[in-house]
Amino acid sequence: MGNNILKGKKGIIFGALDEKSIAWKVAEKAYDEGAQFVLTNVATAERFGKVKELAQKTNSEFIAADATKPEELEELFKKSMDILGGKIDFVLHSIGMSMNIRKGLQYHELNYNYYMKTLDVSAISFHKVMQTAFKLDAMNKGGSIVALTYIAAQRTFYGYNDMADAKALLESIARSFGYIFGKEKKVRVNTVSQSPVRTTAGQGIKQFGSLFDYAEKMSPLGNADGEDAANLVVMLFSDYTKRITMQNIYNDGGFSSMGVSEDFID
Ligand SMILES: NC(=O)c1ccc[n+]([C@@H]2O[C@H](COP(=O)([O-])OP(=O)(O)OC[C@H]3O[C@@H](n4cnc5c(N)ncnc54)[C@H](O)[C@@H]3O)[C@@H](O)[C@H]2O)c1
Secondary structure, three states: OOOOOOOOOEEEEEOOOOOOOHHHHHHHHHHHOOOEEEEEEOHHHHHHOOHHHHHHHOOOEEEEOOOOOHHHHHHHHHHHHHHHOOOEEEEEEOOOOOHHHHOOOOHHHOOHHHHHHHHHHHHHHHHHHHHHHHHOOOEEEEEEEEEEEOHHHOOOOOOOOHHHHHHHHHHHHHHHHHHHHHHHHOOEEEEEEEOOOOOOOHHHOOOHHHHHHHHHHHOOOOOOOHHHHHHHHHHHHOHHHOOOOOOEEEEOOOHHHOOOOHHHHO
16 A cells, blocks of 8 residues: 555556566556556567556556657657546656677677667667657656666676666766756656666676676665665655756665675675
C-alpha cells in the first residue's frame, strides 16, 4: 500500500519489458501511489515481453511506439492525453540498447552503424521524447521527467562499452533540455544513476555478475535494486521534489563516493 503521493497524476512510462525491468517496478509503485499512466515500448516488447500483463495489473493501456521515431512519439503523446483525459505530469525514460554489446564487439572495435544506433536508442530518444512533449505542450506545470543512467557516464567501466558514451550524452541532454523545460514550462528533468540490476539490458553487459558483486562490495549500503529505483523515481514524480531539476541523482548505496572498501580488500 502506498501513500497516494501521486494521486491525480498522469504519466507515460517507457521501457517495461518483464517483471525484472526497472520501468516495471516504477509502474507498480506509481500505481500503488495513485497515479494513472500509459505504458509504452516497441511493438516487439508486446509480443516477446509481458507488458500486457503489467497493463492489466495496473489498470493501464499499452501503446506501442519506437522512441527513436518522432512521428510515433507524437501519436503516443496525443493518444495518451486522450486516454488520461488531459496533460501529462510525469514521464519515465527507461530505455537502453547496444548492438555492439550484443555482438560482443569491444570499445576499440566498435561498428559505427551500431554505435549510432546505441546513441539514438539510448540517448537521443530522450531528446526526441522531450521535444515531442514540448512541441505539443503536453506537460502540466510542475511536471517531472526522469531517465535512468549509469555511473559509466563519469568513469570507465570496461565492458559497458558504447553505452557509456550514450549515458554521458543522456545526462547532458537532461541538463540542456532541463533548463529550457524549467524556464518555459516549469517542468523538472532529472536522471537517476542506478546500481547494477539483474534485468535483460543489465545482464547483456560483459561479465555483469562480477560487476554486480564488485559494486555490492564497494557500496556501504549495498546495491540499490529495482524496487529502490522505483521508490526514488516515484518521489521524483511527486510534488515533494518540486525544485529538484537538472540533477543526476546517484541511487547506488554510496558506490559513487567510494575509493576502496574493507569488503573489497578482504
Ligand atoms: N540494469 C542495470 O544494471 C541498470 C543500471 C543503471 C541504469 N540502467 C538503465 O535502466 C534503463 C532500463 O533498463 P533495464 O535494466 O530495466 O532493462 P530492460 O531490458 O528491462 O529495459 C530496457 C527497455 O528498453 C526498451 N527499448 C529498446 N529499444 C527501444 C526503442 N527503440 N524504443 C522504445 N523502447 C526501447 C526495451 O524494449 C526494454 O523494455 C536503461 O536506460 C538502462 O541503461 C540499468
